[in-house]
Amino acid sequence: MYRNELSGTLAGLLRVRMLSMNDAHVYCTLDQVASEVRSNVRMAQEYYETFGFDDYDFRLSLWDPDNKDKYIDQPENWEATQNHLREIMDGLGVEYTEAVGEAAFYGPKIDIQFRTALGREESMSTIQLDFAAKERFGLSYMDETGNENGEVFVIHRAPLSTHERFVAFLLGAVGWKSTYLAFPGASSGNHHLGEAQGVCRARKRGL
Structure with a gap:
């Protein structure tokens, strides 16, 4: 993957223009969203425990209703999906902060934030709830009644950030x-x- 980051934002392995990411996309119904999100949160926590990381924070990244040009303009879907993620995080007993304006253009996110040695905050893992893909790509499935159902949600997840960023934090943790x-x-x-x-x-x- 290539991202044309501004030269002033590049920082070693933490922020590069050519990056590798172990991302995946989970297609699910509304009833399945909670279990899938919980599984992905736990997977990230297990990764961090394995490598000895414990200094990180959860962030619920929300849309900015005052900047609608940046997002899919569906206020009701934004409110519903953001509240759904809140309920999931509260159910897990996970402390988190909320950040307006940090959502993806297609839905809210759960981001796991690390701090660099210089104190700069960077996202490591991300779990993104996409409510817009069903309309943008015409997604549907056959439900239990045999009827076509268009209520499809997509969860974009990258449990270990980019390989480059993960290695950067790992090197910092083990002290080379x-x-x-x-x-x-x-x-x-x-x-x-x-x-x-x-x-x-x-x-x-x-x-």
């Missing part, structure tokens, strides 16, 4: 001490995953 990160062909991946986890745990203990 993992030989696997410097020499990925040295030996087995499982050995070095354990090494990276051990360094992260030691760092958390102040060692």
Whole structure:
């Protein structure tokens, strides 16, 4: 993927113009949205626990009704989907902040925010609830009654951000001490995953 970032915003591996992302798209009904979002939140949390990350925040990214040119102009859908994500996050017991104007143009997002060594906030994981795809792409499915149903939602999710940004935060966490990160062909991946986890745990203990 290529993104023409302004030169002044580029920052090592944290923000690049050519990036790789392990994203996916989940097509689901309204009744399935909650379970899918919960699963994706838990998946991100499990990733972070594996690598020893615990200093991050959840952000509910909302549309800005005063800047409708930036978004799909469907106020009722915005309110409904934003409230749905609030209910899901409250049900998970996850503390979060809300940020007006940070949504995708097609729907609200749950973003997981990290801070760089310089204190700059960056999004790592993202879970985006797209209510507009069904109309934009003519999506539908056959429901349990055998009828065509156009109430399709798309969840865009990237649990580990871009590979580049994830590696940047991982390098910061392990303090450049993992030989696997410097020499990925040295030996087995499982050995070095354990090494990276051990360094992260030691760092958390102040060692």
